[in-house]
Amino acid sequence: MLNISGLLKEYDLKVTPQRVAIVEELYSNGHMNIDEIYKKLTQRFPSVSLATIYKNINSMVERVFLSEVKIPNAKSVYELIKTEHAHLVCKNCGFIEDIMLDSSDIVEQVSKLAPFKVDSTNIVLSGICKKCINC
Ligand SMILES: [Zn+2]
Ligand SMILES: [Zn+2]
Structure with missing residues (x-):
């Protein structure tokens, strides 16, 4: 299993339970858009807001820990950084x-x-x- 807290620290990102959960979901599901991530996260953190998830994802995208894939005519999906594909x-x-x-x-x-x-x-x-x- 992936050492998510270690990875987040490596990228200079604060380790929070929500961030760890987002990374876990992306790790097991591959590409997910914001709505799919939100749906999964609310199962674990019922009070989490969409805005909080956006903020977390954006900071991870800024640090090049996650990448945003823009899909024509659909919502962007996010994934963990991998080799170019x-x-x-x-x-x-x-x-x-x-x-x-x-x-x-x-x-x-x-x-x-x-x-x-x-x-x-x-x-x-x-x-x-x-x-x-x-x-
Ligand atoms: Zn198909
Ligand atoms: Zn991909």
């Missing part, structure tokens, strides 16, 4: 999958097409997931 988003069921796509080819093509220095990428591809194709 792209996201596949199912238009039908909303399922989000990580794919270890190497963006260096894309970045190289950009450098040939435009005088622009890419320093971050956010690749989200939408389509239909395996489960939805089969039904």
Whole structure:
């Protein structure tokens, strides 16, 4: 199991029960949007407010402990920082999958097409997931 308090400290984040719970939920569920996190957290901390959760998440995003994945036409989801990857988003069921796509080819093509220095990428591809194709 993950040593969450240790990790939070490493990122200079104060360890609070709510923060630990948010990280636990993201660790076991993968990508979650703010509503899903809020729903899970209220099961454990009935008095926690949405604003508190937002504040906690934002401070963890600022410290680059969590990353925010912007999804077109849907709410952003959050995940623990991992090695660079792209996201596949199912238009039908909303399922989000990580794919270890190497963006260096894309970045190289950009450098040939435009005088622009890419320093971050956010690749989200939408389509239909395996489960939805089969039904
Ligand atoms: Zn699907
Ligand atoms: Zn991801």
